[in-house]
Amino acid sequence: MYHRSFVSIPVVLLAASLAWACSGDGTGPGGGSGNNPPPDTASTTPPVTLRSRAEAHDLYVGSAAATGLNRGDAAYADTLAAEFDMVTPENAMKFDATHPQPGLYTFAAGDTIVAFAEKNGMKVRGHTLVWQNQLPDWVRNGTWTKQSLSDTLKAHIQNVVGHYKGKIHAWDVVNEPFNGDGTLQSNIFLQTIGPDYIELAFRWAHEADPDAKLYLNEYGAEDMGTKSDSLYALVSRLKADGVPIDGVGMQMHLATQYGAPSTTDLAANMKRLGDLGLKVEITEMDVRTAVPTTADGVAKQVQMYRDVVGACRAASNCDAIVFWGFTDKYSWVPSTFTGQGAALLYDASYHRKETFAAVLDALQ
Numbered sequence: 001m002y003h004r005s006f007v008s009i010p011v012v013l014l015a016a017s018l019a020w021a022c023s024g025d026g027t028g029p030g031g032g033s034g035n036n037p038p039p040d041t042a043s044t045t046p047p048v049t050l051r052s053r054a055e056a057h058d059l060y061v062g063s064a065a066a067t068g069l070n071r072g073d074a075a076y077a078d079t080l081a082a083e084f085d086m087v088t089p090e091n092a093m094k095f096d097a098t099h100p101q102p103g104l105y106t107f108a109a110g111d112t113i114v115a116f117a118e119k120n121g122m123k124v125r126g127h128t129l130v131w132q133n134q135l136p137d138w139v140r141n142g143t144w145t146k147q148s149l150s151d152t153l154k155a156h157i158q159n160v161v162g163h164y165k166g167k168i169h170a171w172d173v174v175n176e177p178f179n180g181d182g183t184l185q186s187n188i189f190l191q192t193i194g195p196d197y198i199e200l201a202f203r204w205a206h207e208a209d210p211d212a213k214l215y216l217n218e219y220g221a222e223d224m225g226t227k228s229d230s231l232y233a234l235v236s237r238l239k240a241d242g243v244p245i246d247g248v249g250m251q252m253h254l255a256t257q258y259g260a261p262s263t264t265d266l267a268a269n270m271k272r273l274g275d276l277g278l279k280v281e282i283t284e285m286d287v288r289t290a291v292p293t294t295a296d297g298v299a300k301q302v303q304m305y306r307d308v309v310g311a312c313r314a315a316s317n318c319d320a321i322v323f324w325g326f327t328d329k330y331s332w333v334p335s336t337f338t339g340q341g342a343a344l345l346y347d348a349s350y351h352r353k354e355t356f357a358a359v360l361d362a363l364q
Protein backbone atom coordinates (compact mmCIF):
# COMPACT_ATOMS: atom_id res chain seq x y z
CA MET A 1 0.00 0.00 0.00
CA TYR A 2 1.47 3.36 -0.91
CA HIS A 3 1.34 6.61 0.88
CA ARG A 4 -0.63 5.31 3.81
CA SER A 5 -0.58 6.92 7.19
CA PHE A 6 -2.65 6.03 10.18
CA VAL A 7 -4.60 9.06 11.30
CA SER A 8 -5.78 9.88 14.75
CA ILE A 9 -9.49 9.65 15.39
CA PRO A 10 -10.92 13.13 15.91
CA VAL A 11 -12.94 14.40 18.80
CA VAL A 12 -16.05 14.42 16.65
CA LEU A 13 -16.19 10.68 17.14
CA LEU A 14 -17.89 11.45 20.39
CA ALA A 15 -20.68 13.03 18.41
CA ALA A 16 -20.66 10.02 16.14
CA SER A 17 -20.99 7.61 19.02
CA LEU A 18 -24.03 9.52 20.15
CA ALA A 19 -25.43 9.50 16.64
CA TRP A 20 -24.86 5.75 16.46
CA ALA A 21 -26.62 5.17 19.74
CA CYS A 22 -29.47 7.39 18.63
CA SER A 23 -29.87 5.60 15.34
CA GLY A 24 -30.59 2.16 16.70
CA ASP A 25 -28.50 -0.77 15.54
CA GLY A 26 -27.94 0.68 12.10
CA THR A 27 -29.53 -2.27 10.38
CA GLY A 28 -32.70 -0.61 9.15
CA PRO A 29 -33.63 2.51 7.25
CA GLY A 30 -34.92 5.18 9.53
CA GLY A 31 -33.60 3.25 12.52
CA GLY A 32 -33.59 6.39 14.65
CA SER A 33 -37.29 6.59 15.35
CA GLY A 34 -36.81 8.30 18.67
CA ASN A 35 -37.62 5.11 20.57
CA ASN A 36 -34.03 4.12 21.14
CA PRO A 37 -32.52 3.83 24.61
CA PRO A 38 -30.39 6.79 25.72
CA PRO A 39 -26.72 6.61 24.82
CA ASP A 40 -24.50 4.73 27.23
CA THR A 41 -22.29 7.65 28.21
CA ALA A 42 -20.35 5.50 30.69
CA SER A 43 -19.09 3.22 27.94
CA THR A 44 -15.39 3.48 27.13
CA THR A 45 -15.62 1.34 24.00
CA PRO A 46 -14.64 3.44 20.98
CA PRO A 47 -17.45 3.70 18.45
CA VAL A 48 -17.17 1.52 15.38
CA THR A 49 -16.95 3.73 12.34
CA LEU A 50 -16.30 3.18 8.68
CA ARG A 51 -12.94 4.88 8.99
CA SER A 52 -11.81 2.82 11.97
CA ARG A 53 -12.71 -0.37 10.11
CA ALA A 54 -11.06 0.80 6.89
CA GLU A 55 -7.88 1.98 8.60
CA ALA A 56 -7.45 -1.45 10.17
CA HIS A 57 -7.21 -2.84 6.63
CA ASP A 58 -5.01 -0.11 5.19
CA LEU A 59 -7.87 1.24 3.12
CA TYR A 60 -9.31 4.71 2.83
CA VAL A 61 -13.03 5.25 3.02
CA GLY A 62 -14.34 8.55 1.72
CA SER A 63 -17.25 10.71 0.70
CA ALA A 64 -17.89 13.53 -1.70
CA ALA A 65 -18.50 16.79 0.13
CA ALA A 66 -20.65 19.78 -0.68
CA THR A 67 -19.04 23.01 -1.76
CA GLY A 68 -17.98 24.96 1.30
CA LEU A 69 -19.49 22.24 3.53
CA ASN A 70 -22.36 24.68 3.73
CA ARG A 71 -25.22 22.29 4.14
CA GLY A 72 -26.40 24.29 7.11
CA ASP A 73 -26.73 21.41 9.53
CA ALA A 74 -24.01 20.43 11.97
CA ALA A 75 -24.78 16.75 11.50
CA TYR A 76 -23.46 16.98 7.95
CA ALA A 77 -19.89 17.97 8.84
CA ASP A 78 -19.85 15.94 12.07
CA THR A 79 -20.86 12.73 10.33
CA LEU A 80 -18.46 13.34 7.46
CA ALA A 81 -15.51 13.74 9.83
CA ALA A 82 -16.51 10.93 12.14
CA GLU A 83 -17.00 8.25 9.52
CA PHE A 84 -14.63 9.04 6.67
CA ASP A 85 -10.89 9.53 6.35
CA MET A 86 -11.01 10.76 2.75
CA VAL A 87 -13.03 13.50 1.11
CA THR A 88 -13.63 14.56 -2.49
CA PRO A 89 -14.97 18.06 -3.18
CA GLU A 90 -18.13 17.28 -5.16
CA ASN A 91 -18.00 20.48 -7.21
CA ALA A 92 -15.58 22.92 -5.56
CA MET A 93 -12.44 22.05 -7.54
CA LYS A 94 -13.97 21.73 -11.00
CA PHE A 95 -12.97 24.06 -13.83
CA ASP A 96 -16.04 26.31 -13.54
CA ALA A 97 -15.51 26.67 -9.79
CA THR A 98 -11.76 27.31 -9.79
CA HIS A 99 -11.28 29.24 -13.02
CA PRO A 100 -14.56 30.96 -13.90
CA GLN A 101 -13.01 33.64 -16.11
CA PRO A 102 -9.76 33.87 -18.02
CA GLY A 103 -6.96 34.45 -15.50
CA LEU A 104 -9.33 34.47 -12.50
CA TYR A 105 -8.84 31.66 -10.01
CA THR A 106 -11.19 31.12 -7.07
CA PHE A 107 -10.08 28.66 -4.43
CA ALA A 108 -12.10 29.62 -1.36
CA ALA A 109 -14.62 26.77 -1.60
CA GLY A 110 -11.96 24.14 -2.18
CA ASP A 111 -9.77 25.63 0.55
CA THR A 112 -12.60 25.19 3.06
CA ILE A 113 -12.79 21.49 2.33
CA VAL A 114 -9.02 21.04 2.43
CA ALA A 115 -8.85 22.83 5.81
CA PHE A 116 -11.66 20.64 7.12
CA ALA A 117 -9.83 17.53 5.93
CA GLU A 118 -6.58 18.62 7.56
CA LYS A 119 -8.34 19.33 10.84
CA ASN A 120 -9.97 15.92 10.85
CA GLY A 121 -7.12 13.75 9.60
CA MET A 122 -8.67 13.12 6.20
CA LYS A 123 -7.04 12.73 2.78
CA VAL A 124 -8.35 14.78 -0.14
CA ARG A 125 -9.06 13.51 -3.66
CA GLY A 126 -8.86 16.46 -6.02
CA HIS A 127 -11.70 16.37 -8.56
CA THR A 128 -11.24 17.20 -11.40
CA LEU A 129 -8.81 19.01 -13.72
CA VAL A 130 -9.97 18.16 -17.24
CA TRP A 131 -13.61 17.36 -18.00
CA GLN A 132 -16.12 18.34 -20.64
CA ASN A 133 -18.77 19.16 -18.02
CA GLN A 134 -18.80 22.08 -15.61
CA LEU A 135 -16.50 23.78 -18.04
CA PRO A 136 -17.03 27.55 -18.13
CA ASP A 137 -18.41 29.08 -21.31
CA TRP A 138 -15.21 30.97 -21.99
CA VAL A 139 -13.47 27.62 -22.45
CA ARG A 140 -16.28 25.56 -23.97
CA ASN A 141 -17.27 28.19 -26.50
CA GLY A 142 -13.98 30.03 -26.86
CA THR A 143 -12.12 30.55 -30.12
CA TRP A 144 -9.01 28.43 -29.82
CA THR A 145 -5.98 27.26 -31.67
CA LYS A 146 -4.18 24.11 -30.62
CA GLN A 147 -1.47 26.28 -29.06
CA SER A 148 -3.75 28.68 -27.22
CA LEU A 149 -5.94 25.95 -25.71
CA SER A 150 -2.86 23.93 -24.72
CA ASP A 151 -1.42 26.99 -23.01
CA THR A 152 -4.71 27.66 -21.24
CA LEU A 153 -5.17 24.07 -20.09
CA LYS A 154 -1.59 23.88 -18.87
CA ALA A 155 -2.00 27.13 -16.93
CA HIS A 156 -5.27 25.88 -15.43
CA ILE A 157 -3.83 22.56 -14.33
CA GLN A 158 -0.63 24.02 -12.97
CA ASN A 159 -2.34 26.86 -11.09
CA VAL A 160 -4.89 24.56 -9.48
CA VAL A 161 -2.49 21.72 -8.69
CA GLY A 162 0.14 24.24 -7.60
CA HIS A 163 -2.30 25.96 -5.25
CA TYR A 164 -3.00 22.65 -3.51
CA LYS A 165 0.55 21.30 -3.73
CA GLY A 166 1.29 18.90 -0.89
CA LYS A 167 -2.35 18.78 0.22
CA ILE A 168 -3.89 16.40 -2.27
CA HIS A 169 -3.60 12.62 -2.02
CA ALA A 170 -4.74 12.06 -5.59
CA TRP A 171 -6.05 14.12 -8.48
CA ASP A 172 -8.64 12.97 -10.98
CA VAL A 173 -6.59 14.53 -13.76
CA VAL A 174 -8.85 13.52 -16.61
CA ASN A 175 -12.50 12.71 -15.97
CA GLU A 176 -14.77 10.63 -18.19
CA PRO A 177 -12.78 10.80 -21.45
CA PHE A 178 -14.63 7.85 -23.02
CA ASN A 179 -17.94 7.31 -24.73
CA GLY A 180 -19.84 4.11 -23.97
CA ASP A 181 -18.51 2.50 -27.16
CA GLY A 182 -14.92 3.06 -26.08
CA THR A 183 -14.17 5.96 -28.42
CA LEU A 184 -12.91 9.23 -26.97
CA GLN A 185 -15.48 11.89 -26.05
CA SER A 186 -15.46 14.59 -28.66
CA ASN A 187 -14.90 17.50 -26.30
CA ILE A 188 -13.19 20.83 -26.95
CA PHE A 189 -9.85 19.40 -25.81
CA LEU A 190 -9.96 16.41 -28.16
CA GLN A 191 -11.21 18.57 -31.04
CA THR A 192 -8.59 21.26 -30.60
CA ILE A 193 -5.52 19.64 -29.04
CA GLY A 194 -6.11 16.06 -30.20
CA PRO A 195 -5.90 12.84 -28.16
CA ASP A 196 -2.59 13.95 -26.68
CA TYR A 197 -4.51 16.27 -24.34
CA ILE A 198 -4.79 13.33 -21.95
CA GLU A 199 -1.08 12.59 -21.80
CA LEU A 200 -0.22 16.28 -21.60
CA ALA A 201 -2.62 16.83 -18.70
CA PHE A 202 -0.89 14.13 -16.65
CA ARG A 203 2.55 15.52 -17.41
CA TRP A 204 1.52 19.09 -16.50
CA ALA A 205 -0.10 17.95 -13.26
CA HIS A 206 2.98 15.97 -12.27
CA GLU A 207 5.23 18.97 -12.87
CA ALA A 208 3.08 21.03 -10.52
CA ASP A 209 2.94 18.48 -7.68
CA PRO A 210 5.27 15.50 -8.13
CA ASP A 211 3.95 13.86 -4.94
CA ALA A 212 0.25 13.83 -5.81
CA LYS A 213 -1.04 10.55 -7.21
CA LEU A 214 -2.60 11.06 -10.62
CA TYR A 215 -5.74 9.24 -11.76
CA LEU A 216 -7.87 8.82 -14.83
CA ASN A 217 -11.47 8.67 -13.57
CA GLU A 218 -14.27 6.98 -15.51
CA TYR A 219 -17.78 5.59 -15.12
CA GLY A 220 -19.21 2.45 -16.65
CA ALA A 221 -15.75 0.97 -17.14
CA GLU A 222 -15.81 -1.14 -14.01
CA ASP A 223 -16.70 -4.45 -15.60
CA MET A 224 -14.89 -6.19 -18.45
CA GLY A 225 -16.17 -4.89 -21.78
CA THR A 226 -15.73 -2.46 -24.63
CA LYS A 227 -15.35 0.68 -22.54
CA SER A 228 -13.01 -0.81 -19.95
CA ASP A 229 -10.97 -2.46 -22.73
CA SER A 230 -10.46 0.95 -24.36
CA LEU A 231 -9.53 2.47 -21.04
CA TYR A 232 -7.09 -0.37 -20.41
CA ALA A 233 -5.54 0.11 -23.85
CA LEU A 234 -5.12 3.84 -23.22
CA VAL A 235 -3.53 3.51 -19.78
CA SER A 236 -1.28 0.72 -21.09
CA ARG A 237 0.01 3.14 -23.72
CA LEU A 238 0.43 5.92 -21.15
CA LYS A 239 2.43 3.64 -18.87
CA ALA A 240 4.57 2.37 -21.77
CA ASP A 241 5.31 5.98 -22.74
CA GLY A 242 6.36 6.93 -19.22
CA VAL A 243 3.39 9.22 -18.58
CA PRO A 244 3.03 9.87 -14.84
CA ILE A 245 -0.25 8.09 -14.19
CA ASP A 246 -0.71 6.28 -10.88
CA GLY A 247 -4.17 4.85 -11.08
CA VAL A 248 -7.66 4.49 -12.43
CA GLY A 249 -10.75 5.75 -10.64
CA MET A 250 -13.77 3.50 -10.95
CA GLN A 251 -16.70 5.81 -10.29
CA MET A 252 -19.21 3.04 -9.55
CA HIS A 253 -22.52 4.88 -10.00
CA LEU A 254 -24.78 1.81 -9.85
CA ALA A 255 -28.52 1.13 -10.03
CA THR A 256 -30.42 -1.83 -8.63
CA GLN A 257 -32.26 -2.19 -11.95
CA TYR A 258 -28.97 -3.01 -13.68
CA GLY A 259 -27.07 -4.69 -10.85
CA ALA A 260 -23.39 -4.44 -10.01
CA PRO A 261 -20.53 -5.53 -12.21
CA SER A 262 -19.82 -9.19 -11.43
CA THR A 263 -17.23 -9.77 -8.75
CA THR A 264 -15.32 -11.85 -11.30
CA ASP A 265 -15.19 -8.92 -13.72
CA LEU A 266 -14.23 -6.48 -11.00
CA ALA A 267 -11.40 -8.72 -9.88
CA ALA A 268 -10.16 -9.24 -13.44
CA ASN A 269 -10.34 -5.55 -14.31
CA MET A 270 -8.58 -4.47 -11.12
CA LYS A 271 -5.93 -7.13 -11.62
CA ARG A 272 -5.08 -6.22 -15.20
CA LEU A 273 -4.67 -2.59 -14.12
CA GLY A 274 -2.56 -3.73 -11.19
CA ASP A 275 -0.38 -5.73 -13.55
CA LEU A 276 0.43 -2.44 -15.29
CA GLY A 277 1.54 -1.02 -11.94
CA LEU A 278 -1.63 1.01 -11.48
CA LYS A 279 -3.71 1.54 -8.37
CA VAL A 280 -7.49 1.49 -8.41
CA GLU A 281 -9.78 3.63 -6.26
CA ILE A 282 -13.55 3.41 -6.11
CA THR A 283 -14.21 7.11 -6.49
CA GLU A 284 -17.95 7.92 -6.61
CA MET A 285 -19.97 4.95 -5.45
CA ASP A 286 -23.72 5.12 -5.00
CA VAL A 287 -26.48 2.63 -5.69
CA ARG A 288 -29.75 4.21 -6.75
CA THR A 289 -33.04 2.39 -6.52
CA ALA A 290 -36.73 3.11 -7.07
CA VAL A 291 -38.28 5.28 -4.36
CA PRO A 292 -40.12 4.74 -2.15
CA THR A 293 -37.81 1.82 -1.55
CA THR A 294 -38.97 -1.78 -1.46
CA ALA A 295 -37.48 -4.62 0.57
CA ASP A 296 -36.26 -6.14 -2.68
CA GLY A 297 -34.59 -2.90 -3.77
CA VAL A 298 -32.83 -2.49 -0.44
CA ALA A 299 -31.70 -6.13 -0.45
CA LYS A 300 -30.17 -5.57 -3.90
CA GLN A 301 -28.43 -2.39 -2.73
CA VAL A 302 -27.01 -4.20 0.28
CA GLN A 303 -25.60 -6.98 -1.89
CA MET A 304 -24.16 -4.52 -4.42
CA TYR A 305 -22.42 -2.48 -1.73
CA ARG A 306 -21.07 -5.69 -0.21
CA ASP A 307 -19.78 -6.96 -3.55
CA VAL A 308 -17.96 -3.77 -4.48
CA VAL A 309 -16.38 -3.23 -1.07
CA GLY A 310 -15.40 -6.90 -1.06
CA ALA A 311 -13.85 -6.61 -4.53
CA CYS A 312 -11.76 -3.63 -3.48
CA ARG A 313 -10.63 -5.38 -0.32
CA ALA A 314 -9.68 -8.48 -2.27
CA ALA A 315 -7.61 -6.57 -4.86
CA SER A 316 -4.11 -5.75 -3.66
CA ASN A 317 -4.02 -2.55 -5.77
CA CYS A 318 -7.36 -1.10 -4.59
CA ASP A 319 -6.78 1.25 -1.69
CA ALA A 320 -9.83 3.53 -1.39
CA ILE A 321 -13.60 3.42 -1.52
CA VAL A 322 -15.23 6.83 -1.88
CA PHE A 323 -19.02 7.29 -1.92
CA TRP A 324 -20.66 10.13 -3.84
CA GLY A 325 -22.04 11.65 -0.66
CA PHE A 326 -23.26 9.82 2.41
CA THR A 327 -26.76 11.08 3.23
CA ASP A 328 -29.81 10.75 0.99
CA LYS A 329 -30.60 14.31 2.05
CA TYR A 330 -28.05 15.48 -0.50
CA SER A 331 -27.45 13.38 -3.58
CA TRP A 332 -27.25 14.12 -7.28
CA VAL A 333 -29.49 11.11 -8.01
CA PRO A 334 -33.12 12.30 -7.52
CA SER A 335 -32.70 15.36 -9.71
CA THR A 336 -31.07 13.31 -12.45
CA PHE A 337 -33.08 10.07 -12.41
CA THR A 338 -36.80 10.59 -11.91
CA GLY A 339 -38.25 8.18 -9.34
CA GLN A 340 -34.81 7.00 -8.20
CA GLY A 341 -32.90 7.77 -5.03
CA ALA A 342 -32.03 6.40 -1.59
CA ALA A 343 -28.61 5.67 -3.06
CA LEU A 344 -26.36 6.30 -0.08
CA LEU A 345 -25.51 5.00 3.40
CA TYR A 346 -27.55 7.35 5.59
CA ASP A 347 -31.15 8.41 5.27
CA ALA A 348 -32.10 12.08 5.08
CA SER A 349 -32.20 12.29 8.89
CA TYR A 350 -28.64 10.98 9.24
CA HIS A 351 -29.68 7.54 10.41
CA ARG A 352 -27.48 4.71 9.28
CA LYS A 353 -29.27 2.49 6.77
CA GLU A 354 -28.89 -1.18 5.90
CA THR A 355 -26.45 -0.11 3.22
CA PHE A 356 -24.25 1.39 5.95
CA ALA A 357 -24.37 -1.84 7.93
CA ALA A 358 -23.45 -3.77 4.76
CA VAL A 359 -20.41 -1.58 4.09
CA LEU A 360 -19.33 -1.68 7.72
CA ASP A 361 -19.64 -5.44 7.72
CA ALA A 362 -17.79 -5.80 4.42
CA LEU A 363 -14.97 -3.73 5.90
CA GLN A 364 -14.62 -6.03 8.90
Ligand code: G3I
Binds near residue numbers: 251
Ligand atom coordinates in the same frame (compact mmCIF):
# COMPACT_ATOMS: atom_id res chain seq x y z
O1 G3I B 1 -23.80 26.35 -8.48
C1 G3I B 1 -25.02 26.52 -9.18
C2 G3I B 1 -25.94 27.46 -8.49
O2 G3I B 1 -25.34 28.73 -8.47
C3 G3I B 1 -27.29 27.47 -9.19
O3 G3I B 1 -28.17 28.26 -8.48
C4 G3I B 1 -27.85 26.06 -9.30
C5 G3I B 1 -29.16 26.04 -10.08
O4 G3I B 1 -29.32 24.82 -10.75
O5 G3I B 1 -26.91 25.26 -9.97
C6 G3I B 1 -25.70 25.16 -9.30
O6 G3I B 1 -24.84 24.34 -9.99
C7 G3I B 1 -25.12 22.94 -9.94
C8 G3I B 1 -23.93 22.23 -9.32
O7 G3I B 1 -24.13 20.84 -9.37
C9 G3I B 1 -23.69 22.64 -7.88
O8 G3I B 1 -24.77 22.28 -7.10
C10 G3I B 1 -25.37 22.46 -11.35
O9 G3I B 1 -26.57 23.02 -11.85
C11 G3I B 1 -25.46 20.95 -11.37
O10 G3I B 1 -25.51 20.50 -12.72
C12 G3I B 1 -24.25 20.37 -10.71
O11 G3I B 1 -24.39 18.96 -10.69
C13 G3I B 1 -23.20 18.23 -10.42
C14 G3I B 1 -22.85 17.35 -11.61
O12 G3I B 1 -21.70 16.57 -11.28
C15 G3I B 1 -22.56 18.17 -12.85
O13 G3I B 1 -22.15 17.37 -13.90
C16 G3I B 1 -23.47 17.37 -9.19
O14 G3I B 1 -23.66 18.20 -8.04
C17 G3I B 1 -22.29 16.43 -8.96
O15 G3I B 1 -22.64 15.49 -7.97
C18 G3I B 1 -21.97 15.67 -10.25
O16 G3I B 1 -20.84 14.88 -10.00
C19 G3I B 1 -20.40 14.05 -11.10
C20 G3I B 1 -18.90 13.92 -10.98
O17 G3I B 1 -18.31 15.19 -10.93
C21 G3I B 1 -18.32 13.11 -12.13
N1 G3I B 1 -18.98 11.83 -12.23
C22 G3I B 1 -20.43 11.85 -12.27
C23 G3I B 1 -20.99 12.63 -11.07
C24 G3I B 1 -22.51 12.60 -11.05
O18 G3I B 1 -23.04 13.26 -12.16
